[in-house]
Amino acid sequence: MNRKQQIFEGVFTNNPVLVQQIGLCATMAISTTLFNGIGMGLSVLIILTCCNVVVSLIRKIIPEQVRLAIFVVVIAGFVTIVDLLLQAFIPALSNALGVFIPLIVVNCIIIGRAEAFSSKNSVKDSFFDGVFQGLGYTVVLICMCLFRELLGSGTIGGGLLNGATSFFTLDGTGAGIRIFPQEYAAGILVLPFGGFLTLGLLMALMQHMLSKREARRAAKEKEDDE
Amino acid sequence: MNKTLQMFKPGLMLLMVAAAAAFILGLVNLATAGRIAAIAEETMRGAMQSVLPAAAYTDTGAEDDGEVEAIYAAEGGGWVVRVTESGSQGLITMMVGVSSDYACTGISITESSETAGLGAVAGQQSEKGEAFRAQFVGQSGTVAVTKEGGEIDAISGATITSKAVCKGVTAAIAACQALGGAQSAPVVEAVGPSSEAVVVPADAGPGYVTLPSGEPSMG
Amino acid sequence: MLASIVSISLGAILVNNFIFSQFLGLCPFLGVSNKMSTATGMSVAVIFVMTMASAICWVINTYLLIPLGLKFMQTVAYILVIAVLVQFVEMFLKKSIPSLYSAMGIFLPLITTNCAVLGVVLLNTQNNYNFLESVVYGFTGGVGFTLAIVLFASVRERLEFADYPKAFEGFAICLVSAALFALAFMGFSGMKIM
Numbered sequence: 001m002n003r004k005q006q007i008f009e010g011v012f013t014n015n016p017v018l019v020q021q022i023g024l025c026a027t028m029a030i031s032t033t034l035f036n037g038i039g040m041g042l043s044v045l046i047i048l049t050c051c052n053v054v055v056s057l058i059r060k061i062i063p064e065q066v067r068l069a070i071f072v073v074v075i076a077g078f079v080t081i082v083d084l085l086l087q088a089f090i091p092a093l094s095n096a097l098g099v100f101i102p103l104i105v106v107n108c109i110i111i112g113r114a115e116a117f118s119s120k121n122s123v124k125d126s127f128f129d130g131v132f133q134g135l136g137y138t139v140v141l142i143c144m145c146l147f148r149e150l151l152g153s154g155t156i157g158g159g160l161l162n163g164a165t166s167f168f169t170l171d172g173t174g175a176g177i178r179i180f181p182q183e184y185a186a187g188i189l190v191l192p193f194g195g196f197l198t199l200g201l202l203m204a205l206m207q208h209m210l211s212k213r214e215a216r217r218a219a220k221e222k223e224d225d226e
Numbered sequence: 227m228n229k230t231l232q233m234f235k236p237g238l239m240l241l242m243v244a245a246a247a248a249f250i251l252g253l254v255n256l257a258t259a260g261r262i263a264a265i266a267e268e269t270m271r272g273a274m275q276s277v278l279p280a281a282a283y284t285d286t287g288a289e290d291d292g293e294v295e296a297i298y299a300a301e302g303g304g305w306v307v308r309v310t311e312s313g314s315q316g317l318i319t320m321m322v323g324v325s326s327d328y329a330c331t332g333i334s335i336t337e338s339s340e341t342a343g344l345g346a347v348a349g350q351q352s353e354k355g356e357a358f359r360a361q362f363v364g365q366s367g368t369v370a371v372t373k374e375g376g377e378i379d380a381i382s383g384a385t386i387t388s389k390a391v392c393k394g395v396t397a398a399i400a401a402c403q404a405l406g407g408a409q410s411a412p413v414v415e416a417v418g419p420s421s422e423a424v425v426v427p428a429d430a431g432p433g434y435v436t437l438p439s440g441e442p443s444m445g
Numbered sequence: 446m447l448a449s450i451v452s453i454s455l456g457a458i459l460v461n462n463f464i465f466s467q468f469l470g471l472c473p474f475l476g477v478s479n480k481m482s483t484a485t486g487m488s489v490a491v492i493f494v495m496t497m498a499s500a501i502c503w504v505i506n507t508y509l510l511i512p513l514g515l516k517f518m519q520t521v522a523y524i525l526v527i528a529v530l531v532q533f534v535e536m537f538l539k540k541s542i543p544s545l546y547s548a549m550g551i552f553l554p555l556i557t558t559n560c561a562v563l564g565v566v567l568l569n570t571q572n573n574y575n576f577l578e579s580v581v582y583g584f585t586g587g588v589g590f591t592l593a594i595v596l597f598a599s600v601r602e603r604l605e606f607a608d609y610p611k612a613f614e615g616f617a618i619c620l621v622s623a624a625l626f627a628l629a630f631m632g633f634s635g636m637k638i639m
Contacts, residue, residue, distance in 0.1 A: 020304070021475075021615075021616050022472065024468075024471045024472065024475070025468045025469060025470070025472070025560050026422050026468070026470045028468045028471070029468035041240065046249070050452070051503075058243075061238040061239075062239060062243075063235055063239055064236075065236045066236040066237070066239060066240045068557075069240050069525075070239065070240055070243050070526055072320070072524055072525070072528060072557075073243050073244050073247050073521065073525065074247065074522050076247070076521040076525075077247035077250060077251060077521060078522050079520055080517060080518070080520050081250070081254050082523060083257060083520070084251075084254050084258045084262070084517060085254070085258060087258065087262045087265075088258040088262050089260075089261075090260040090468050091265050091269075092610065095337065098339055098571075099564060099567050099568060099571060102468075102519075102520040102563070102565060103565055103567070104565060104566055105520055105524050106558045106559065106560045106562075107560075108472055108558060111558060118470075126522070150630075167556075173468035173621070175374075182354075187344060187383055188628075191344075191627070191631065192465060192466050192468065192627040192630075192631070193624050193625075193627040193628045193631065195468065195624075195627075196620050196621070196623045196627050197435065197620070197621060197624035199618030199620050200613075200616075200617050200618070200619075200621040200623075200624060201617075201621070203615075203616055203617040204612040204613045204617040205608070205612070207612045207613075207614065207615070207617060208612035210487050211611070244521075244525070247521060248518060248521070251517055251518060251521070252517075254517075255517040312452075314460075314634060316461075316568075316571075316572065317571075317572060386634065
């Protein structure tokens, strides 16, 4: 399988959030600061990769009837491991994401990839699929966080970067680098309204780009024909 | 025989996977439990130290009434109270320091799920958050936001969060007064001056539904 | 007691609506809100499963997981309970109440991966609700979901005739409309029973 194509698909043409339109809940809920976005993205990336590998490993011995139940147990297992590790080593992230960490269990991206990809493909391909799809998810989260945080509270890198003292923190206390004063920020973007709106706009942008690409390709084919 | 085996195979498989998952999770839990408990302990100690510094704290064994969860007596006078209030998004857990003359010595929010940028400011290590929390130092009796006749400036856009914190501090002070009053009689005198600070809000009674008119309260 | 129940109900239905303010259960929300009839079918199934799951998971958590020191197994146990519950409900309805099954049967398998269901159970645990409060939160959370999805279905039926840029086709325009709903629901956030 072509890795280059696989990464392009994961991040762009078959992006889990913007194109497959799954795993939306957490995307909107936690994309308020860069710290949350990167933390959530990487957690999903790790869980997705591990689940893909395990599902691919056991794909030939699991009975058809309880397939989904076994996937769910595997996913829930990995989610709990990540949850416990975050609580122990990055408690600030665990506090910030709250219930959305255990909710990764029902994130359709993971069960979707298990069902659609890793239960049919080799371990190696599944591993890369997990990494690239996870990457696609993380990129979307980072875009949303940057947009909402910059316009909504006037900072960049909230929780992660710290304008004043140490530049980089992992305890979630960083206030972010202030670009413009809080008074001028559209605070509403940090609220649920902003989550829906930002994702809607990003999705429209993606559809626009994809249709442009499609049109170009059609035009090229037509040219080739003539 | 073979047929019954066929029938049970899926269930057995599921059971095996679940057992394996439980086993691995047990190991991870064993490895992390100590650390998680230590972090919780440290967060709590840190919060207690920040609201009322003392060499040691002893749990008074006060009963959890759904609001005041625990009261710790600080060595050298005063108490640290753990209070939980419902904010705008979920529960807010905070530590409130109360001096022996029933004035607030400081607050620290240990857990909250308020909206980022609005209600969450109350617990943040930012200038705004520090300024909000500093207002509570020295407050006594009933603590309320300015709109309700009190002295606390609410965080803009987060009236509900601010009110919840006020309510928590009030509950903490009341709980300490009850505790102090029960332990020794003379302390009742101390209630006198502090109750002067009680300001009954003109427009608010218990069980009211408010839709603040001035600023939107979304926090 | 009554006050806490009224406050939980009001919170779950309006102030902290599962969809418009907590972002839980969006996949089925966007997936089945295109027609009023499917929206109501899904809602009934969600209310039912959320209430049942809240009750069962509370019992399992309080009498099994906590005494045995297996709190770390909560997520695994909850999702299994929900999966099994959905399966049982489906079997039971198919056999005994076929009319109800035909109304909500096809939505049941979708509910296992509905994050509102797992979400309500996890929130019950997080908020330390007792049995009654958990059940009330589960039920009213489902009612809030219903309110959101039924309101939205009526908007989407009109959206079909609306003229909007082509790039917004599909979920994108839905999300933008949902944003306006979220804005409207924010009006409830000042409401609170003290």
